[in-house]
Amino acid sequence: MKMKQKLEVTSSRPYSIFLGVGLEDLGAYLEKELGGIEHLLIVTHPRVKEHYLERLINGFSAFQCDVLVVPPGEEEKSLERLSKLTSEAVACGADRHSVVLALGGGVIGDLAGFFASVYMRGIRFVQIPTTLLAQVDSSIGGKTAVNHPSGKNLLGAFYPPLVVWTDFSTLETLPWEEVLNGLAETVKHAVLGDAALFSFLETNQQKIIDRIPEIYQELTSRSLQVKVRVVMEDEKEKGQRMLLNLGHSFGHALETEAAYQGISHGKGVSIGMIAATYLAEARGLITSAEVKRILDLVKGLGLPIQIQGKDPEILLHLMEADKKNQKGQKVLILPDKIGHALVVRDACDEEILQAWNKVIIK
Known part of the structure; x- marks a missing residue:
């Protein structure tokens, strides 16, 4: 697995940012570096699922994978959607050892990250940014949140990911x-x-x-x-x-x-x-x-x-x-x-x- 660039973020929970890596290589990285992972919960967007989910899952032969698809739109960063994700995760058998993968742009990263921060008092998650906005900004820094009618990102947490995994090829299909x-x-x-x-x-x-x-x-x-x-x-x-x-x-x-x-x-x-x-x-x-x-x-x-x-x-x-x-x-x-x-x-x-x-x- 060839790493083009790696940046380290020192924080209360340090993590690495990998740039120029392949989606299909993430599974090998998780298996080698983290270990003890059996269940992956992939939260993604319909268009991203269509283009990139198969490539990602090809590297996950060692894990049980469940996919939760969130409709497009900033309005999906809501408590209502958070509740639906919780119900779906329970139905999939997600427990405190499961790992959430945020496969998508800023909305998916914010929502899936906040979900991971509160589900069973916090489970691990990985950022897989597929949009330019997520790659340059929202996947970095550990901010997670949902919106409220009174304001944007009013409900959230500082919750760093395990790793940020950036495959530049996802920009090719970006509108x-x-x-x-x-x-x-x-x-x-x-x-x-x-x-x-x-x-x-x-x-x-x-x-x-x-x-x-x-x-x-x-x-x-x-x-x-x-x-x-x-x-x-x-x-x-x-x-x-x-x-x-x-x-x-x-x-x-x-x-x-x-x-x-x-x-x-x-x-x-x-x-x-x-x-x-x-x-x-x-x-x-x-x-x-x-x-x-x-x-x-x-x-x-x-x-x-x-x-x-x-x-x-x-x-x-x-x-x-x-x-x-x-x-x-x-x-x-x-x-x-x-x-x-x-x-x-x-x-x-x-x-x-x-x-x-x-x-x-x-």
């Missing part, structure tokens, strides 16, 4: 809309923590649009390294890890307002990042020249910088449920230059509304 979701998180990582990555994205815009595999492997590796670095400094999001939420305070409000339908996470992050950048510019934190570079890159990749027909007052209210907020004060992440961002705790509603108005088309 462009899903690629954009991952590119939004990649640009976010570049803006908050890696100016050289930002320049790489600028230089290779057309190759990214043309979906050149080598470019995606490099941007994936470089993007997740930003996240790994920040996560290892602050596993439980007490301080610096909040920087990874650049664009999310605004973006989650958009997703919540739309009841998790009609606007993807990546598009919410993209618009939210632009709103945060405008707010930073209004405060004099970032130069107009750097704002233009950010706008040009986001637009050049085909990501949105505006949204139509939203009420900024409603969105402002929805931001009150953000988990970063402290003592009733909205906490925002703002870029002060390309490659660096700040945690801002004194943002007032008026300037937030002004930022919203710059990204909302009347």
Whole structure:
């Protein structure tokens, strides 16, 4: 089994990230490195099941495998779906020695990870990210969650996986809309923590649009390294890890307002990042020249910088449920230059509304 790249995440429960490995090789790794596993519970998405489940299961001859299929959509990250997974797992005979495999994108990873964290008070799980968003962001860092009508990811846990197993070939069947979701998180990582990555994205815009595999492997590796670095400094999001939420305070409000339908996470992050950048510019934190570079890159990749027909007052209210907020004060992440961002705790509603108005088309 050839390993192209391996990264180690040191945390309360250390784990490895393997990049460029084959889905069919995971079974041999689990058997050799972990041992004592008999039952695998694969949680996946219908499209992913169609394309990749057979390859994955081909490596699991030593295990009993059961497959739980979750319908597509962010709305499936819910307590209702969590309850259904529990019933299905019990029917499959899953016990405290079973291992959950999250085969899919961010929704599957968040949902299956949270399910694993609470089923029988916690069982082991593996992240197998099949989308660009999951590969560069959501499979890393141990965050698991489901949504609530009051806000996104309000119910969750820090629950690191046993391992993250990334096969780049899964990107070949990924719809462009899903690629954009991952590119939004990649640009976010570049803006908050890696100016050289930002320049790489600028230089290779057309190759990214043309979906050149080598470019995606490099941007994936470089993007997740930003996240790994920040996560290892602050596993439980007490301080610096909040920087990874650049664009999310605004973006989650958009997703919540739309009841998790009609606007993807990546598009919410993209618009939210632009709103945060405008707010930073209004405060004099970032130069107009750097704002233009950010706008040009986001637009050049085909990501949105505006949204139509939203009420900024409603969105402002929805931001009150953000988990970063402290003592009733909205906490925002703002870029002060390309490659660096700040945690801002004194943002007032008026300037937030002004930022919203710059990204909302009347």
